[in-house]
Amino acid sequence: MKNLIKISDYLWELPVSYKKGMRVPARIIASEDLLKKMEEVVFAQTANVASLPSLVNYVVILPDAHSGYGAPIGTVFATDPKNDGVISPGAVGYDINCGMRLMTTNLTVSEVKPKITELINLLFNQIPPGVGREGFLQVTYHDLDKIMIDGAKWMVEHGIGWFEDLEKTEEKGRIYGANPDMVSQNAKERGKHQLATLGSGNHYLEIQKVAEIFDIDGAQKWGITAKDQVAIMLHSGSRGLGHQVATDYIRSFGKKMDKYKIRISDPQLACAPFTSSDGQNYYQAMAAAANFAFANRQAMTNRVRQVFEKVFAKKATELGMKLVYDVAHNIAKLESGIRNKELSNKKLLIHRKGATRSFPGQPVIIGGSMETGSYLLLGTEKARELTFGSTAHGSGRIMSRHQAKKIVSGRDLEKKMENEGILVKSVSYSGLAEEAGLAYKNITDVVKSVHQAGISTPIASFKPIGNIKG
């Protein structure tokens, strides 16, 4: 703490003098309380990121940040591709395009509660969660290549979802420049059977109710009309395919640091100039994995609609099951219009690891722990000035999985949540305990920090009534 310079109540600077090798400072968006809750390792890892070559201005750390490897979870930085700017697979993370999706319904809690057990059981069967599970959507390798190129668009074109869903998805569910040839056969083998599967860890599918509306007009615009309206939130990513792409390129980049004369403090931060063949190969593979993730969330959305149609004997259109938005929170993208006049026309490569894009007026979904609820916010112009158009992605872990399990048992937690009106179905009790609310920071504090810093504005909050997890 003693090294940090206070810029305002919600903005701090970690100066280059913090650690030898730092080329730019870091800017931390957080209340003093959340800042104090960040582990010391977060600052050491931030300093390692700030030592990468060709960074623009500074590294951004968000209020939900916690230690990762290479970059902390909750990191944003920009490099300039025209000035030898690098791309780092480790600074995107293993779960490429892990992200959040939010869908409305026109149902109320009182209509859904009597059917919650049936809904949760069906969703649990239709969207298999947990270790190594196969999904119901089987595709050929030829299709898989197309999915990696076209993302969510492929799904919609094959009747899996609605065309309007694409308009409500970051990058319209398809990042250009994806090249399946840059994705290894191992990655394809890992992901081929996993479309429409949830995964495990902190991934979840949640039936929620609108708890509070902070901005009536803003909420209305995105289909959130009243308290107790039921919505569905989804947290998942690129499954084994994306994990393998990251594994492959972190490994191959590690051997190329001498070639590019780049010194890094942590092998997890291995990087290459974006315009080099290595940089381009990774970008094309990452885009392919990101598109797979968009397609995966699209396929799950379709399954959710089918389950609701079955349970309520009405069409999904009649049930108002419209997408609010889909955002990525582990990704590197070329974006312009960032920061200031000098840079606004420049395309910068923005790395977001555990961070959400926050462009003016764009919905931002911040998923909380399964006990405490989630938020919908809107992006702001100020985010472009301060944080390369980015904001927080979740509540941020504060306690290790092991510690959480020592404090709470999965069975007790299941009971406690049931008493609070949340039906949870999990593959494993230990996995459930690891995701207990007490293992996370208070999401309201995180949202307050991003709001006060001006990088996004809350429009509604949500509380779970049913949850499935791996």
Place this chain on the structure above:
Amino acid sequence: MLKYKLLEGVALADVAYEAYGETMEELFANVGEAVEQTMVDTVTVTPSQSSKCKVQNAKLEDLLLDFLNRLVFLKDSKQTLFSRFDIKIKKLDAEGYRLNASCWGEKIDPVKHKLRCDVKAVTRHLLEIKKIKNYYRATVVLDI
């Protein structure tokens, strides 16, 4: 001798292990078991089928990474989990090390197996193999 233990305070959202072995083969088998135990209670996995794993690398740490990555790969691509490993490691003169392993387990059955948390990847973070007096120690961090 303890096979492995969880390391606290290393990766908040993930899992770090320190594993031990009197021989390099034992060390690799114990790290393999730690990876599998993260995903499943291996007592519930019958070692009825074997999958071969052959990898070669100049450095022992990289060899370990290749071996563990193979286990993660087989979990997703063949939906297989393992509970026993027969491992042979050979030092090659110029090209480093070669590992030949038979991994014993079975296809994932959510009813039979007590499943835990998916391992997404084996990271290079803090990856190390060290000789301590009369045994070897490995540190690995898994992304979950």
